[in-house]
Amino acid sequence: xxxxxxxxxxxxxxxxxxxxxxxxxxxxxxxxxxxxxxxxxxxxxxxxxxxxxxxxxxxxxxxxxxxxxxxxxxxxxxxxxxxxxxxxxxxxxxxxxxxxxxxxxxxxxxxxxxxxxxxxxxxxxxxxxxxxxxxxxxxxxxxxxxxxxxxxxxxxxxxxxxxxxxxxxxxxxxxxxxxxxxxxxxxxxxxxxxxxxxxxxxxxxxxxxxxxxxxxxxxxxxxxxxxxxxxxxxxxxxxxxxxxxxxxxxxxxxxxxxxxxxxxxxxxxxxxxxxxxxxxxxxxxxxxxxxxxxxxxxxxxxxxxxxxxxxxxxxxxxxxxxxxxxxxxxxxxxxxxxxxxxxxxxxxxxxxxxxxxxxxxxxxxxxxxxxxxxxxxxx
Amino acid sequence: xxxxxxxxxxxxxxxxxxxxxxxxxxxxxxxxxxxxxxxxxxxxxxxxxxxxxxxxxxxxxxxxxxxxxxxxxxxxxxxxxxxxxxxxxxxxxxxxxxxxxxxxxxxxxxxxxxxxxxxxxxxxxxxxxxxxxxxxxxxxxxxxxxxxxxxxxxxxxxxxxxxxxxxxxxxxxxxxxxxxxxxxxxxxxxxxxxxxxxxxxxxxxxxxxxxxxxxxxxxxxxxxxxxxxxxxxxxxxxxxxxxxxxxxxxxxxxxxxx
Numbered sequence: 001x002x003x004x005x006x007x008x009x010x011x012x013x014x015x016x017x018x019x020x021x022x023x024x025x026x027x028x029x030x031x032x033x034x035x036x037x038x039x040x041x042x043x044x045x046x047x048x049x050x051x052x053x054x055x056x057x058x059x060x061x062x063x064x065x066x067x068x069x070x071x072x073x074x075x076x077x078x079x080x081x082x083x084x085x086x087x088x089x090x091x092x093x094x095x096x097x098x099x100x101x102x103x104x105x106x107x108x109x110x111x112x113x114x115x116x117x118x119x120x121x122x123x124x125x126x127x128x129x130x131x132x133x134x135x136x137x138x139x140x141x142x143x144x145x146x147x148x149x150x151x152x153x154x155x156x157x158x159x160x161x162x163x164x165x166x167x168x169x170x171x172x173x174x175x176x177x178x179x180x181x182x183x184x185x186x187x188x189x190x191x192x193x194x195x196x197x198x199x200x201x202x203x204x205x206x207x208x209x210x211x212x213x214x215x216x217x218x219x220x221x222x223x224x225x226x227x228x229x230x231x232x233x234x235x236x237x238x239x240x241x242x243x244x245x246x247x248x249x250x251x252x253x254x255x256x257x258x259x260x261x262x263x264x265x266x267x268x269x270x271x272x273x274x275x276x277x278x279x280x281x282x283x284x285x286x287x288x289x290x291x292x293x294x295x296x297x298x299x300x301x302x303x304x305x306x307x308x309x310x311x312x313x314x315x316x317x318x319x320x321x322x323x324x325x326x327x328x329x330x331x332x333x334x335x336x337x338x339x340x341x342x343x344x345x346x347x348x349x350x351x352x353x354x355x356x357x358x359x360x361x362x363x364x365x366x367x368x369x370x371x372x373x374x375x376x377x378x379x
Numbered sequence: 380x381x382x383x384x385x386x387x388x389x390x391x392x393x394x395x396x397x398x399x400x401x402x403x404x405x406x407x408x409x410x411x412x413x414x415x416x417x418x419x420x421x422x423x424x425x426x427x428x429x430x431x432x433x434x435x436x437x438x439x440x441x442x443x444x445x446x447x448x449x450x451x452x453x454x455x456x457x458x459x460x461x462x463x464x465x466x467x468x469x470x471x472x473x474x475x476x477x478x479x480x481x482x483x484x485x486x487x488x489x490x491x492x493x494x495x496x497x498x499x500x501x502x503x504x505x506x507x508x509x510x511x512x513x514x515x516x517x518x519x520x521x522x523x524x525x526x527x528x529x530x531x532x533x534x535x536x537x538x539x540x541x542x543x544x545x546x547x548x549x550x551x552x553x554x555x556x557x558x559x560x561x562x563x564x565x566x567x568x569x570x571x572x573x574x575x576x577x578x579x580x581x582x583x584x585x586x587x588x589x590x591x592x593x594x595x596x597x598x599x600x601x602x603x604x605x606x607x608x609x610x611x612x613x614x615x616x617x618x619x620x621x622x623x624x625x626x627x628x629x630x631x632x633x634x635x636x637x
Contacts (some may be wrong), residue, residue, distance in 0.1 A: 008573065012569060012572050013450075018566065048569065049569035062568075062573065063573070064569055306510075
């Protein structure tokens with residue numbers, strides 16, 4: 001039995017950490033303030049191999065395991081949550097559906113660029129009236145000759161409107177049931193709406209999408225007709241572990257910043273870390289980070305073993321994202337007034353954290369999954 | 380074109396170093412990493428081989444305990460193979476012995492058009508090993524290179540000086556020390572890290588290379604004492620009376636930086 005990541009994992013972690021601290025950290029505050037999506041950073045992460053980590057080499061990937069992807073997301077997220085979600089969504093929601101459910105031809109068309117970080121893909125599941133209740137999808141696709149005609153609207157779609165977005169995979173109702181379709185970015189009838197004005201994740205790209213008689217060739221149908229619901233649920237399970245890694249990066253950053261600050265900040269002639277109220281809250285935070293780490297990497301390990309991850313992913317996502325929100329609150333309290341202004345990263349993490357409890361399945365949905373796994377008749 | 384890069388594996392500067400009180404030398408028994416100042420040489424070598432359109436980059440290093448972690452970083456960046464000289468007998472080696480050992484490692488790999496090294500290591504700072512190695516190998520030595528280009532059989536170097544730079548040309552093969560910032564070292568990619576695991580690193584002893592005596596026995600220097608670096612003195616504060624710039628110019632002139 002071992003709780004340690006391998007030497008290779010740790011070597012990879014140190015490279016990603018170095019990259020994040022040199023290439024991201026000096027610019028994060030400005031990207032956040034200007035709501036700027038740094039395309040060149042996406043390409044740089046691509047060159048580092050981050051978008052291709054879990055995909056086989058035949059598609060330009062690194063042939064790595066899911067734990068490696070979690071390490072990358074955690075380390076990027078430790079410095080910038082916006083680029084962390086960009087990576088997580090780019091891999092899990094952009095490339096992964098094509099890899100998992102695409103035909104050979106579809107993979108050849110879209111996957112190599114997605115895997116290399118030259119392009120980004122988005123996944124259009126959520127609708128204004130269908131979030132947690134994803135089965136309530138009202139977007140509709142009808143076959144007219146050799147084309148599918150898609151009508152409806154999607155909401156909160158990450159990476160859907162960047163200058164390098166190549167595809168949006170959308171779920172839509174057909175006569176066979178919920179089915180997935182790939183829409184290329186410049187397809188007439190698909191309107192990417194103006195970016196949302198979000199509380200956090202300012203440097204991440206998020207849009208609503210209007211589909212108005214959007215026509216795609218029959219060859220853009222992804223996976224089997226009617227299997228769309230089951231397929232995207234399995235995509236979301238992976239995504240939950242990835243979000244857990246992102247939240248872990250947030251919590252770890254808050255712990256590290258708070259410990260440093262508590263050792264430096266003097267009040268009443270002593271470092272504030274000499275006060276039990278501060279020291280103990282950081283001790284509790286250290287416990288939470290340790291738990292979050294263990295739950296995240298256990299879920300990743302289960303996935304790498306080919307085991308069922310539904311329950312473990314829900315537990316990891318629930319615990320770690322709630323720990324991240326708590327961590328930002330604790331860090332802000334430790335920093336006091338300095339944590340409430342944008343001159344410290346603490347304020348940014350505070351704004352960025354809340355969405356972690358919502359995206360890729362809310363905390364309530366995770367509790368539902370876990371409660372059902374206990375055999376409870378919860379609805 | 381084949382380039383050999385000398386790299387040093389040093390204790391992580393992020394954690395405070397410790398001296399061994401019995402020998403006054405840096406403790407090197409933990410995990411070692413690639414000296415950041417050697418990343419420039421590795422990157423330069425990779426770029427030169429790339430420009431030449433053929434050949435390979437090899438790595439040589441001398442380190443205790445069979446340590447290859449830092450070498451793996453260089454291999455992950457794109458070097459193809461390495462020779463590590465690791466031998467308890469080497470403990471206490473001075474710069475000249477190190478140069479002899481590295482020169483022997485260069486010969487072991489053989490067929491080098493160019494040998495690159497950092498100007499000095501980040502932990503020892505003697506800044507003499509590349510030049511001594513060139514002497515042992517009987518090759519031209521060019522130091523403080525800020526750019527390196529190859530024109531046929533000729534090496535062209537812009538050599539950093541206090542006033543600017545000298546243009547130096549010399550025949551190949553040669554030993555060149557490169558300054559920090561000469562190029563921007565690449566980050567090893569995930570694929571590079573995975574590939575580095577299976578790249579060959581030949582571990583040899585000083586005796587294997589025919590270099591004796593080494594270590595304390597071969598050293599012509601001895602560290603007799605170490606002392607704390609003096610505390611930094613408080614800076615001078617100048618009240619601006621509208622003519623402060625003349626004092627700043629004077630100060631910089633005194634430092635000989637302008």
